[in-house]
Amino acid sequence: MPDINLILMMIIFPFTILFMLWRPFGINETIPTSIGAFLVLILGIVPFTDVVDIFDIVSGAALTILSTIMMSIVLESIGFFRLIALNIVNRSNGSGVKLYIYILLLCFLMTMFFNNDGSILITTPIIIHIVSMLKLKPNQQIPYLLSGALIATAASAPIAVSNISNLIALEIVGLSLNNYIQMMFIPSMIAILVLAYLLYYYFKKDIPQKTRDISLIWKTQSLKYKYNHPLETSKPKEDVDWWLFKICIVTVVLTRASFFALTPFGIPLEAVGLIGAALLIFIRWYRTKIGIIDIFKKTPWHILLFAFNMYVLVYGLKNVGLNQYIVESLSGYIVDQPFNGSLIMGVLLTVMSNLFNNLPAVMIGTLSITEMGLDPHTLQVAYLANVLGSDIGALLTPVGTLATLIWMYILKSHSIHLSWGKYLKVTILIIPIALITGLLSLYFWVEWIF
Numbered sequence: 201m202p203d204i205n206l207i208l209m210m211i212i213f214p215f216t217i218l219f220m221l222w223r224p225f226g227i228n229e230t231i232p233t234s235i236g237a238f239l240v241l242i243l244g245i246v247p248f249t250d251v252v253d254i255f256d257i258v259s260g261a262a263l264t265i266l267s268t269i270m271m272s273i274v275l276e277s278i279g280f281f282r283l284i285a286l287n288i289v290n291r292s293n294g295s296g297v298k299l300y301i302y303i304l305l306l307c308f309l310m311t312m313f314f315n316n317d318g319s320i321l322i323t324t325p326i327i328i329h330i331v332s333m334l335k336l337k338p339n340q341q342i343p344y345l346l347s348g349a350l351i352a353t354a355a356s357a358p359i360a361v362s363n364i365s366n367l368i369a370l371e372i373v374g375l376s377l378n379n380y381i382q383m384m385f386i387p388s389m390i391a392i393l394v395l396a397y398l399l400y401y402y403f404k405k406d407i408p409q410k411t412r413d414i415s416l417i418w419k420t421q422s423l424k425y426k427y428n429h430p431l432e433t434s435k436p437k438e439d440v441d442w443w444l445f446k447i448c449i450v451t452v453v454l455t456r457a458s459f460f461a462l463t464p465f466g467i468p469l470e471a472v473g474l475i476g477a478a479l480l481i482f483i484r485w486y487r488t489k490i491g492i493i494d495i496f497k498k499t500p501w502h503i504l505l506f507a508f509n510m511y512v513l514v515y516g517l518k519n520v521g522l523n524q525y526i527v528e529s530l531s532g533y534i535v536d537q538p539f540n541g542s543l544i545m546g547v548l549l550t551v552m553s554n555l556f557n558n559l560p561a562v563m564i565g566t567l568s569i570t571e572m573g574l575d576p577h578t579l580q581v582a583y584l585a586n587v588l589g590s591d592i593g594a595l596l597t598p599v600g601t602l603a604t605l606i607w608m609y610i611l612k613s614h615s616i617h618l619s620w621g622k623y624l625k626v627t628i629l630i631i632p633i634a635l636i637t638g639l640l641s642l643y644f645w646v647e648w649i650f
Contacts, residue, residue, distance in 0.1 A: 206521065208245065209240070209245055209516050212240060216232050216233055216235070216513060219231075219232035220557070221599055228502060229506060230502040230505050233513065234509050237509035240512055240516040241512060245520065246516050246519060250515060254515060257368060257511060258507040258508050258511050260367070261367030261371070261469075261507065262364060262503050262508075263470035263474060264469045264470045266473075266499060266500070266503055267470065267474045267476060267477040268318065268362075269314070269318050269503075270499055271476065271477050271480050273494065273499065274481060275448060275452070277484070278441065278445065278448065280445060280448070280449075283440065283445070284326075285326045288302045288303065294412070297407060297409070299344070299411060300343060300344060300407050303344050304351050304396055306323055306348070307319060307348040308355045308392070310322050311355035312359065313452060315362045315363060316362060316601070317603045319353075319355070320352055320353070324607055325614075328345070328610070328614050328616065330344070331345070334411045336408065336411070339406050340408050342403070342618065343403035347396070347400075349603075349604065349607040350395065350399065350627070351392065351396060351399075353594075353603045353604060354388075354392050354395055356591050357588060357592060358384060358385045358392070359380070359381060360380045360381075360384075360587075365559045365562040365563065366562070366590075366591070367469070368507065368566075369562050369563065369586065373569075373579060375580055375583065377460055378460055378463070383580065387584075387639075388587075388588065390637060391588065391634050391635065391637050391641065394637045395631075398630040398633060398634065399626075402630060443487070444483070444487045447487075452480070455475075455477075455479075455480075458472045481495060514564055514567070517560075518567055523564065526568040530548070530568075531572040534572060534574065535573065535574060535578070536575065538577065538578045538643060538646070538647060541569075541574070541585065542582070542585040542643045543636075543643075545583075545586050546586070546638075547593070547635075549586045550596065552564065553589060553593060553594035553601070556599075557599060557600065557601070557602065558594040561594070562586055565586040565589070569582045569586070581646055585639055588639055595631050596632075597624065598620060
């Protein structure tokens with residue numbers, strides 16, 4: 201007779217993920233996950249004695265991500281992203297290909313300096329306004345919008361601090377941030393470059409050779425949107441405070457560098473991130489006398505609760521035997537075989553991510569490999585393959601990542617229709633190639649070169 205906890209978990213988990221992705225009536229994703237986590241705890245599937253341990257695991261990663269979001273809010277408030285967008289259009293000089301390259305670079309760098317969800321929220325409205333302002337046809341808009349979203353999400357793989365699931369898993373396997381960079385940066389960058397090239401090759405016919413003359417555009421009033429956009433040309437031109445811009449950028453860069461320079465000395469990532477965010481907020485106040493009310497209002501504090509809820513649910517799956525099943529089914533193929541570990545875990549995480557989102561998937565995959573009795577080297581390779589599967593393989597469907605779902609929602613809110621069919625028509629051809637390239641690069645880089 202099946203275990204009652206297994207039956208309950210097989211009901212609670214799918215419904216929680218369904219409502220998290222569906223978000224009826226626009227509810228925050230934290231609400232269904234909170235209900236699911238509460239049920240798992242109250243039913244005893246996850247004992248309350250594990251709550252403190254779970255909070256310790258997720259709190260540091262969540263606070264690190266929150267600190268980067270605070271930084272992005274400060275930069276947005278001083279017009280930084282608006283200036284970047286204006287420069288992208290100006291520097292493209294009427295070339296659709298140059299515009300495409302600059303947009304991909306923008307999306308990549310926004311994720312590297314902040315995080316994947318924040319990058320989507322920042323760059324998607326900018327791209328929408330650019331393609332609308334240039335009056336590109338619908339088929340000409342999709343290359344910029346879809347390619348930008350895929351690159352922004354994939355860009356969370358090279359450094360762990362750009363994705364909350366990567367940070368949580370990093371702590372579980374005991375891999376330092378610097379070691380992660382050394383082992384992962386080159387393979388993931390190869391995968392991202394392959395992804396970018398394949399996207400360009402696929403969309404080459406739709407990318408316009410020439411775009412509208414920017415000098416004419418500034419003379420017209422831009423389209424009206426529900427939200428303010430960084431390129432809103434109807435706004436009066438603002439003077440740029442270059443001192444503030446330069447100091448803020450230096451602060452962001454130094455904070456990012458400190459993640460790698462200070463953590464080897466035992467300084468927590470979240471401490472570095474929060475200090476950097478506080479310093480940026482102080483610099484803005486010193487220069488503009490703007491306080492912190494907007495930071496408190498715009499910072500998604502629910503991320504901490506959301507990460508905790510998801511981990512409780514994953515712990516519930518672990519306690520009813522899912523991890524044991526994965527371990528028993530796959531450990532024989534992975535033990536002492538890094539090549540198999542890379543391919544198997546990368547493909548497994550891709551499948552799980554596209555079934556029920558990459559955040560629970562990477563947690564399940566990471567907990568599973570820690571129970572396989574792997575040697576440290578194979579364990580780390582398998583974990584990094586998990587990351588490639590959850591960051592790049594998860595892009596196969598819109599369900600794979602929260603960032604992609606956010607992107608789809610933003611498009612819909614701006615009356616841009618992109619069906620699942622059109623999305624899959626692109627990703628089904630490109631994502632598997634980029635993923636396999638990344639997984640093979642990971643193995644050969646770690647085994648032969650690193």
